[in-house]
Amino acid sequence: MKAIVITKYGSPDVLQLKEVEKPVPKDKEILIKIHATPVSFGDTLVRNLKAVSPKKFHMPFLFWLFAKLYFGFGKPKITRLGSEFAGEIEALGRDVKKFRKGDRVFGYRGQSMGAYAEYLCMPENGVLAPKPANMTFEQAAAVPYGAIMALNLLRKVDLRPGQRVLVNGASGGIGPFVVQLAKSHFGAKVTGVCSTPRLEYVKSLGAEKVIDYTQEDFTDGAETYDFIFDILGKSSFARVKRTLKPNGRCLLVSFKMKQLWQMLWTSLFSSKKVICALSGEKAEDLVFIKELIEVGKIKTVIDKCFPLAQAAEAHRYVEQGHKKGNVVITLEEH
Numbered sequence: 541m542k543a544i545v546i547t548k549y550g551s552p553d554v555l556q557l558k559e560v561e562k563p564v565p566k567d568k569e570i571l572i573k574i575h576a577t578p579v580s581f582g583d584t585l586v587r588n589l590k591a592v593s594p595k596k597f598h599m600p601f602l603f604w605l606f607a608k609l610y611f612g613f614g615k616p617k618i619t620r621l622g623s624e625f626a627g628e629i630e631a632l633g634r635d636v637k638k639f640r641k642g643d644r645v646f647g648y649r650g651q652s653m654g655a656y657a658e659y660l661c662m663p664e665n666g667v668l669a670p671k672p673a674n675m676t677f678e679q680a681a682a683v684p685y686g687a688i689m690a691l692n693l694l695r696k697v698d699l700r701p702g703q704r705v706l707v708n709g710a711s712g713g714i715g716p717f718v719v720q721l722a723k724s725h726f727g728a729k730v731t732g733v734c735s736t737p738r739l740e741y742v743k744s745l746g747a748e749k750v751i752d753y754t755q756e757d758f759t760d761g762a763e764t765y766d767f768i769f770d771i772l773g774k775s776s777f778a779r780v781k782r783t784l785k786p787n788g789r790c791l792l793v794s795f796k797m798k799q800l801w802q803m804l805w806t807s808l809f810s811s812k813k814v815i816c817a818l819s820g821e822k823a824e825d826l827v828f829i830k831e832l833i834e835v836g837k838i839k840t841v842i843d844k845c846f847p848l849a850q851a852a853e854a855h856r857y858v859e860q861g862h863k864k865g866n867v868v869i870t871l872e873e874h
């Protein structure tokens with residue numbers, strides 16, 4: 541089968557199309573023919589991990605060290621990228637009970653990655669669910685990572701209908717799902733923050749208001765929020781405090797040691813609190829997300845698709861800051 545393989549870290553040019561062995565499912569595994577896999581934050585990060593210093597990494601030093609040990613310091617140990625996918629079940633291990641041959645599915649591999657390939661084996665109990673009936677493979681492939689993270693992060697706070705939420709980083713992998721879930725599932729009023737090219741995209745996701753961070757610092761505005769979700773941890777709590785309502789929470793999806801101390805300090809001494817949140821991933825969450833998609837509460841916007849052989853161009857397009865929505869690698873005409 542064909543797969544995109546990396547044997548060294550670096551620019552998009554390290555993504556090479558190669559012929560590799562087709563995987564065979566073990567007893568409790570499923571063989572999936574991949575139709576689509578998006579280019580995510582994790583894919584571009586891991587592809588160029590050698591150049592990522594602890595300072596450039598958005599999480600504490602120990603997370604950086606773990607990532608380097610897991611993915612490889614000098615050269616990649618995980619040679620196939622791609623943590624999300626949508627496709628069709630081609631074969632089943634002999635003990636698989638939950639799925640059938642021909643089922644259309646979407647799923648999340650996390651740091652195991654490997655979806656930049658024609659086929660992939662997933663454990664039956666992995667983060668896998670039937671593909672939403674009202675989405676194409678391309679649209680469905682772009683859901684699992686961002687939607688699972690967003691759902692878990694939103695569940696960490698007691699968000700009620702009518703409350704005001706600001707999402708700093710509303711146009712990437714996670715932010716669009718925080719915007720949509722906060723609005724359509726929890727009934728909140730949402731403001732999204734992103735850069736100029738993606739303002740319309742974030743508005744199309746249902747944000748009541750959008751703020752361009754290249755023109756305006758949201759902490760200078762008069763508007764106050766019950767919850768601020770900061771995806772890259774770009775805001776400083778000293779400034780964010782004045783933008784939070786009494787008892788407001790600033791939930792950091794990316795954070796360093798400093799913010800962990802702020803979480804401790806504010807938990808003891810402040811009515812406005814910092815929460816450094818970690819998200820898990822469960823198959824049940826993806827099944828729930830599929831249901832929300834099918835009742836029209838979540839959508840994905842596809843900006844551009846690239847065939848597998850052009851994975852390097854797909855990465856370049858994302859890194860040059862062009863994307864307005866999702867960029868997806870496709871493997872099959874259908």
Ligand SMILES: NC(=O)c1ccc[n+]([C@@H]2O[C@H](COP(=O)([O-])OP(=O)(O)OC[C@H]3O[C@@H](n4cnc5c(N)ncnc54)[C@H](OP(=O)(O)O)[C@@H]3O)[C@@H](O)[C@H]2O)c1
Pocket residue numbers: 580581582598599689708709710711712713714715733734735736738753771772774792793794817818819820
């Ligand atoms: N806590 C957890 O459990 C968990 C789980 C997964 C990932 N993460 C973390 O989440 C982060 C990746 O999130 P993602 O996949 O959504 O990333 P992404 O796809 O790269 O999106 C980044 C977002 O941040 C915006 N942004 C960039 N610079 C900004 C600035 N100066 N001010 C405000 N917004 C800015 C971008 O807007 P423009 O594109 O318009 O510039 C975009 O909306 C990583 O740091 C990762 O470690 C945490």
